[in-house]
Amino acid sequence: MIDHTTTGAPLAFLIANEDARPQDYEHLSELYRPSHADFAYHKKYGINDHRLVHRASARETASRVVAGSIARQYLERAGIKIAGITSAIGPYSIDRDYSFEEMQQASGTSLECPDKLLSRKMRSFLTRIRKEGDSIGCEIQGLISGVPPGIGDPVFNKLQANLASAMLSINAAAAFDIGSGRHAAGMKGSEYNDLFSIHNGHIRTATNNSGGIQGGISNGEDIRFRVIFKPIPSISKEQQTVNRDGKPAVIQGKGRHDVCVAPRAVPVVEAMAALVMADQLMISGNAKISVEI
């Protein structure tokens, strides 16, 4: 960096973990933790050492957030902004789409959920789950605003395909929806189709079931998507498993585990969206925007 300006060189950073407690995981070293990556890593890398799998920890996503924050500065110069919210935790789910401004206002609140009443219920629910020694799944919604029409590719690298890949690369992600997503399975064309009309001289769509992308290419509407996360696999409850010698065993978590990836996954989802969009903008020939950091 020279006076807050990137130089064209790769940006490097180092995050020191000043609160590592490896002893908390020591009692798990002989076990394959259920729904963790221990077993799959052992099979892939052929090395029977529990420390290998530390790379599968969500600590890895800190790097994505750093990279995403640079990408967001680049995108903002092109008028592109990104917001994410916690849209569901267990049975509690928002009941309407929120605008970009509403989503932004939820940023920094305890659960990053724009519905305050719902947020309170979610908090109580999380407390209960924690007491049970259990964990719970959730859903994060993301919105990318200000994308000009014409960004994306028409066949294999469709814009939604790149977003799907980015989101499913986040630890514990289990599903991805673009626009109305899963609800589209039950919709008729006459309900789903986003009709074009003229607003203030611009061609816009009356609805946005397509989530801002048609034929793999942005149409100028908000890009709206959801990512579903599974419950964190580490729980305090006893579970049956198998140890690294292939013998049955019982496991019980002790380390510092969250109960739900929300709200911590919100900035990760935002970061991955920013990285995808920055790549797309550069591929589209708009790379000449410089960034101050």
Added chain:
Amino acid sequence: MIDHTTTGAPLAFLIANEDARPQDYEHLSELYRPSHADFAYHKKYGINDHRLVHRASARETASRVVAGSIARQYLERAGIKIAGITSAIGPYSIDRDYSFEEMQQASGTSLECPDKLLSRKMRSFLTRIRKEGDSIGCEIQGLISGVPPGIGDPVFNKLQANLASAMLSINAAAAFDIGSGRHAAGMKGSEYNDLFSIHNGHIRTATNNSGGIQGGISNGEDIRFRVIFKPIPSISKEQQTVNRDGKPAVIQGKGRHDVCVAPRAVPVVEAMAALVMADQLMISGNAKISVEI
């Protein structure tokens, strides 16, 4: 090809469209069809010509099916098989997971759905939708059997990320689930976790909510996923839209349009799964399997 053996050279093929009827689309040439790619293509390529968007037609997926059929032969030598079914059309949905054999038996039936009673209801429903001049969304399930543990990558190219990208690259795909997918948002860790146990000397999981992938890497269980497709945007009903000159207009479809991408999307989903798995197998250092075609 030399005696049904690939030679190492790229495989090329040409599919002649012997039943093209361009006149069926001529009346649409001045209109942006709702939820079609017309508008986005125009903005991306800067060319105001309706023929450009023919590349967004599902005819393009024929090439994927050809490529996938070669990949499947390669995979079968490694013991990897792929099956797909229609799992939902509009409000009609299968009510349990089907085994690989059951899924295979549905292949070639009229809707590629393994539940015969449900299949009959779906057919009546599709007839009604067609009479209404409308279209309907659906869900396709895919299953990849025989994948050895240890295939996939731990960070950005997680196996589920590559599958998600491949599936969202299919025309009209709107959502992707790996394993329990969207249902994971409402599940507790104690419900979701796939407990390890010993079966016939092999380490297996009692359930398969993870869909055969943990930490981005296969764990040896069936890889199970779902793809949700939106309703086909071309319908016979009248719809409001805008023409290429930016004036309001009314559109009414006439060409030969399907009412639902199922069951035709089933082989496309299978083909994309095959291409992803063949790439993964080669990246994993198992490329030496030769293929006869």
Added chain:
Amino acid sequence: MIDHTTTGAPLAFLIANEDARPQDYEHLSELYRPSHADFAYHKKYGINDHRLVHRASARETASRVVAGSIARQYLERAGIKIAGITSAIGPYSIDRDYSFEEMQQASGTSLECPDKLLSRKMRSFLTRIRKEGDSIGCEIQGLISGVPPGIGDPVFNKLQANLASAMLSINAAAAFDIGSGRHAAGMKGSEYNDLFSIHNGHIRTATNNSGGIQGGISNGEDIRFRVIFKPIPSISKEQQTVNRDGKPAVIQGKGRHDVCVAPRAVPVVEAMAALVMADQLMISGNAKISVEI
């Protein structure tokens, strides 16, 4: 194509070989031809069939020339032009650098060499080599004019590295020089360094030993390079070799073989240069130039 304008879709073409004479190669089918790819292909692909190696024929370069001609139209809109000449055949070699205009004027002459007297000597020499039943090596020079400063990458994808890769991918290429190239080994810094000075208000270099690239990035001077080609391996003279059963054998060429890759390699060198520069221009964020064909 729509009215001579590309549509954004991949461009496809098919060249029918209307004068194939496979019988001319039949007598070689059991032999590994010296310095041909027969043996290496057999080892790589594991298939003992002489037809595999037809892909190693220079016929393949016709596709490169087609692609390059599209790239050249794109480049010309950005003011970038490419010329190539035959600079040496056997012992006959040009004795100075030629300007872009001089190089262009050689285009279409019998050997594509700008020195007419030398060209005549080369022709006699080639006639003699042909009579001997032999073949001969050569050198092609390329020049890319009009490249703005700032194109290229600073580390692994240095502009000269991409050019080197492109040129060494041409059949029979044996060496690549950027700027003064091989002569640099014997030069002092005080001789080689390209001193900056001001010409008509622009910063230019007095010499161009760097060949228009410094630190992997264009400096606005002509990009000048050489490609050395080995003699065509197919000759009419008898040669010792080994057959596909591993037994000693004698080989004698009969097919229609050129005596030297010059001048036919000139357009191939130009095409590869065009493809590299078009990629670089797009990566540099100047992709918005549309092309009419």
Added chain:
Amino acid sequence: MIDHTTTGAPLAFLIANEDARPQDYEHLSELYRPSHADFAYHKKYGINDHRLVHRASARETASRVVAGSIARQYLERAGIKIAGITSAIGPYSIDRDYSFEEMQQASGTSLECPDKLLSRKMRSFLTRIRKEGDSIGCEIQGLISGVPPGIGDPVFNKLQANLASAMLSINAAAAFDIGSGRHAAGMKGSEYNDLFSIHNGHIRTATNNSGGIQGGISNGEDIRFRVIFKPIPSISKEQQTVNRDGKPAVIQGKGRHDVCVAPRAVPVVEAMAALVMADQLMISGNAKISVEI
């Protein structure tokens, strides 16, 4: 690392520069140094700061040597070894090909040149050049032994194209030769062709003008190549140049500059060769060799 074994995670390292003397370069901060990357970097990145170009320093190649040393361990398990020598400095050049063992024995000698008498002349010559305040070009030869036949690709990623790209990506590299390289331009096919014959039951070539690669694919012979390097652009002699304000200026180097990239470039050439070969081996489906470090 776990007990000297890689874990599958990316390998990271940090080299602290404990002898940086930025003040040595301060007097150059306003000047475009001749044949340096200053001007091209300024044009590419649009930032008028002399520190940007530090990335163009050969210090960057230290990382390549580290990566290459890991790759070499991997290659050695597959029986592949790499050696490099200084083959020419200014007018002093070796007069024959050296065997792998001879080249290895030169490793660690003052100039890494296997001809001791020549080496002494080169040392005197370098002393003289240094006294003149000048620098000099050179040539490095590389040899890769033990490559099985069948490694490489037949068209754009020919093995020689990948090597050429790797070598031209090294700072100050100006030319690349595979096998007889530049000498091929003057050779007849009957001289150049590498005749096949049987040695101890193996098919080998009598000569190795092709440098171990035919049709882009290894043929089992030693892979032999040369890289020509230009003289180091920083010299103590006064040179004319232009400053960052576009005014004529005079430059005189002061920092710690080598006089010739040899012998320091030898391990860099070896490292790049190792990285290319390790990639090729993995692409060829031989990735399962594990490495202890």
